[in-house]
Amino acid sequence: MPLSFKHLTSTKQLTREDMDAILKVALEMEKVRDSGGSDLLKDKVLASLFYEPSTRTRMSFESAMHRLGGRVVTAEGIQFSSLYKGETIEDTIAMASQYADIIVMRHPEQGSADKAASAALVPFINAGDGPGQHPTQGILDMVTIYKERGTLDGINITMVGDLKYGRTVHSLSFLLGLYNDITFTLVSPDELKMPEKVTSFYKEKGISFSETNKLEDGLQSDVLYMTRIQQERFADKSQYEKLKDSYVLQASHVKDKDITVMHPLPRVNEISTDVDALPNAAYFRQASNGVIARMALLAMLLGKA
Amino acid sequence: MPLSFKHLTSTKQLTREDMDAILKVALEMEKVRDSGGSDLLKDKVLASLFYEPSTRTRMSFESAMHRLGGRVVTAEGIQFSSLYKGETIEDTIAMASQYADIIVMRHPEQGSADKAASAALVPFINAGDGPGQHPTQGILDMVTIYKERGTLDGINITMVGDLKYGRTVHSLSFLLGLYNDITFTLVSPDELKMPEKVTSFYKEKGISFSETNKLEDGLQSDVLYMTRIQQERFADKSQYEKLKDSYVLQASHVKDKDITVMHPLPRVNEISTDVDALPNAAYFRQASNGVIARMALLAMLLGKA
Amino acid sequence: MPLSFKHLTSTKQLTREDMDAILKVALEMEKVRDSGGSDLLKDKVLASLFYEPSTRTRMSFESAMHRLGGRVVTAEGIQFSSLYKGETIEDTIAMASQYADIIVMRHPEQGSADKAASAALVPFINAGDGPGQHPTQGILDMVTIYKERGTLDGINITMVGDLKYGRTVHSLSFLLGLYNDITFTLVSPDELKMPEKVTSFYKEKGISFSETNKLEDGLQSDVLYMTRIQQERFADKSQYEKLKDSYVLQASHVKDKDITVMHPLPRVNEISTDVDALPNAAYFRQASNGVIARMALLAMLLGKA
Numbered sequence A, B, C: 001m002p003l004s005f006k007h008l009t010s011t012k013q014l015t016r017e018d019m020d021a022i023l024k025v026a027l028e029m030e031k032v033r034d035s036g037g038s039d040l041l042k043d044k045v046l047a048s049l050f051y052e053p054s055t056r057t058r059m060s061f062e063s064a065m066h067r068l069g070g071r072v073v074t075a076e077g078i079q080f081s082s083l084y085k086g087e088t089i090e091d092t093i094a095m096a097s098q099y100a101d102i103i104v105m106r107h108p109e110q111g112s113a114d115k116a117a118s119a120a121l122v123p124f125i126n127a128g129d130g131p132g133q134h135p136t137q138g139i140l141d142m143v144t145i146y147k148e149r150g151t152l153d154g155i156n157i158t159m160v161g162d163l164k165y166g167r168t169v170h171s172l173s174f175l176l177g178l179y180n181d182i183t184f185t186l187v188s189p190d191e192l193k194m195p196e197k198v199t200s201f202y203k204e205k206g207i208s209f210s211e212t213n214k215l216e217d218g219l220q221s222d223v224l225y226m227t228r229i230q231q232e233r234f235a236d237k238s239q240y241e242k243l244k245d246s247y248v249l250q251a252s253h254v255k256d257k258d259i260t261v262m263h264p265l266p267r268v269n270e271i272s273t274d275v276d277a278l279p280n281a282a283y284f285r286q287a288s289n290g291v292i293a294r295m296a297l298l299a300m301l302l303g304k305a
Helices: A016-034 A055-067 A078-083 A089-099 A112-119 A135-149 A167-176 A196-204 A237-247 A283-301 B016-034 B055-067 B078-083 B089-099 B112-119 B135-149 B167-176 B196-204 B237-247 B283-301 C016-034 C055-067 C078-083 C089-099 C112-119 C135-149 C167-176 C196-204 C237-247 C283-301
Strands: A045-050 A071-076 A102-107 A124-129 A156-160 A183-187 A208-212 A223-226 A260-262 B045-050 B071-076 B102-107 B124-129 B156-160 B183-187 B208-212 B223-226 B260-262 C045-050 C071-076 C102-107 C124-129 C156-160 C183-187 C208-212 C223-226 C260-262
Touching: A016 A055, A016 A135, A016 A283, A045 A055, A045 A089, A045 C055, A055 A071, A055 A102, A055 A124, A055 A135, A055 A283, A055 B045, A055 B071, A055 B089, A071 C055, A089 A102, A089 A112, A089 C055, A089 C283, A102 A112, A112 A124, A124 A135, A124 A283, A135 A167, A135 A223, A135 A260, A135 A283, A156 A167, A167 A196, A167 A223, A196 A208, A260 A283, A283 B089, B016 B055, B016 B135, B016 B283, B045 B055, B045 B089, B055 B071, B055 B102, B055 B124, B055 B135, B055 B283, B055 C045, B055 C071, B055 C089, B089 B102, B089 B112, B102 B112, B112 B124, B124 B135, B124 B283, B135 B167, B135 B223, B135 B260, B135 B283, B156 B167, B167 B196, B167 B223, B196 B208, B260 B283, B283 C089, C016 C055, C016 C135, C016 C283, C045 C055, C045 C089, C055 C071, C055 C102, C055 C124, C055 C135, C055 C283, C089 C102, C089 C112, C102 C112, C112 C124, C124 C135, C124 C283, C135 C167, C135 C223, C135 C260, C135 C283, C156 C167, C167 C196, C167 C223, C196 C208, C260 C283
Parallel strands: A045 A071, A045 A102, A102 A124, A156 A183, A156 A223, A183 A208, A223 A260, B045 B071, B045 B102, B102 B124, B156 B183, B156 B223, B183 B208, B223 B260, C045 C071, C045 C102, C102 C124, C156 C183, C156 C223, C183 C208, C223 C260
Antiparallel strands: none
């Protein structure tokens, strides 16, 4: 199915039609994967360029490529970035376009993905550019919500934790904003409230949202999206000490409730392991959905699905 | 052929039936490899997770997977371990289970393999957990002894060097203990004698063994298993200086004798390069057997052999 | 087609017949790649051993292997070299010969490639040994010249920049020396003139060459081969400041001229980006030719082309 873009650098590029198409293909890809993969991308090479390590994102993309019969060349880490010292990102990407049929890049600098896309001679996917965008995380979250809840329209979602710096909750807000009748409950300490760029988006789109400090206020939703609170975000450490336990999800919070628990992972303490065995716990399924979402994107951007 | 275990974390899990079955499949795999590989694991992805680098073990596993038509996603080294800082091994493995059909892990901490196996949703193989276990090394040593000597029962083996800290000689002792009429000659400096946990195992199983300081006492065996002595193991450096040359194997020690020389590699000085050209020298063949032994394990744990 | 060598460590091994054969196969490989790859090396595993990182060379080789349906096991970087501390290169390569069907190695020490080749039980390719050789760069440069100019005999080439330390211009000189009626124009600061080992080769072969400080003197050739001048090569920094801009190629230098601009990449400042859009700019096509040249070498050394 055709997408409205050739390169994926930001969730803001996606139309509802794009998201619907990706979702449809991702569900087909799930069947492909679970019945033993395919040779759809047999002739294709993915360049997996990680200027900073992000092993789980990289492995998810590479696994997706392999499930479709494709090949992968990988560069990761410090050695890689030092190598290219002095070379522009544009030249690196023009070069990689000679070696590969599609490029995935993670880079620590915001804006690097746009530079890369401008030089790419083959489809390009941003796998995170510092504090900028990480669109495939948002897309896999959407696939997960659909698979867990059977719909995207009408979803009530509670987002918990670090809403200020958490790239994932911003991306997911913009993507859910493509659908109808979404309601957000935003649970965070005052220091880590959802930034104005997102709340102004809610207002502009007429999306209803409420803000609170209490986890308990957010347990009536369809989806509970947990994120990690990092101690270093607090100027006042005693404030951190006071708050940190309020945002640790326990099995008792969600047991026997019809609420789906998501988390972009890795978690540290913010979801007790006693939640893992509950049917509510969708965070490992969410990781699995990352593979099928990326299979869909790789295939679609290569014009093969 | 079915194995008695789903995850391989320790040589102690193996029954004689397991070892016999692995040996049988490994010999079949040798034919597969030497006649150009197969597509047996075409649909499968191996996650190769090396928290500490061990390039030869990693390449051996990955080559095995490729020889069977499978795919590999790799994470290695410091960047990788720092990435997961704060995440439990159990979560990492639950995550990797979403990306791959089988997981191989090396980790510097003893006990990490058991934790990983407890969380794995797909077959898991321990590729070394610090001073703990490294079962596939022991298995490939067994395959090598069989291939070189035509039998496992009745083997006389001399183990030389650092028997105290050498993980490989412990694993191999436990595996040979599954067979009949094994005799051990243990050659080491007093500082590096075989530990009681192994000698008590010999006694319990009624296996005959003798201990000596002299390499010359061990040259009448079927197999001579050399290991490296590390200077840092000695409190008294003059003791090291005195001993180190006693354990350097020369061609003259084994030439025209019916004795198979093995070594887990890498060697530094402990086998003179003039041994390499002798038919006795089995250590590079041993590395080659690592590939077929791992082909067998990957295929068997995935239910494909 | 048969080559006159089993291992490729230096451009000096190549006869004109070798170079002609590689060129012929590379052109066939271009068609193979552009029509979706092949399964020619389906059963083969490449060990890609990079003791120092060289991501672009590594990715080019690995992409070449994948385009022919082969598999790759990779080791790169500091962790890798520390791992083998104490082991000889010969042992490492004997070991890798057990895991793979062909080996590519980059190593920081001159002479390491010859040691490696002496121990290799499978075909070996030098991907750069410090200040020594990097023969596949020279070969891909030859493929590029042929593709851009339609001939190798009769080429007038200008080499610009650091001709003293630049490994690529030395290799290319030796390879062009296999052909007839070659003319070299050598443009460099006095500090970085072509070394006597190369100019004496020109003289011995009766190849005409001239030396100059001015870029403008070299713009009448068929090929303009740019290289980077590194500040650290100059004892007198004011000399560097004075010269550096003389060797920055601008679009105005080559626009509407029938001259092909090459560069081994990465570039820093020595080619203005306004050259990129000109038909003269062959440096990214040159990178692409690296893949087809390496496809040819891998296939030929494995006896498959």
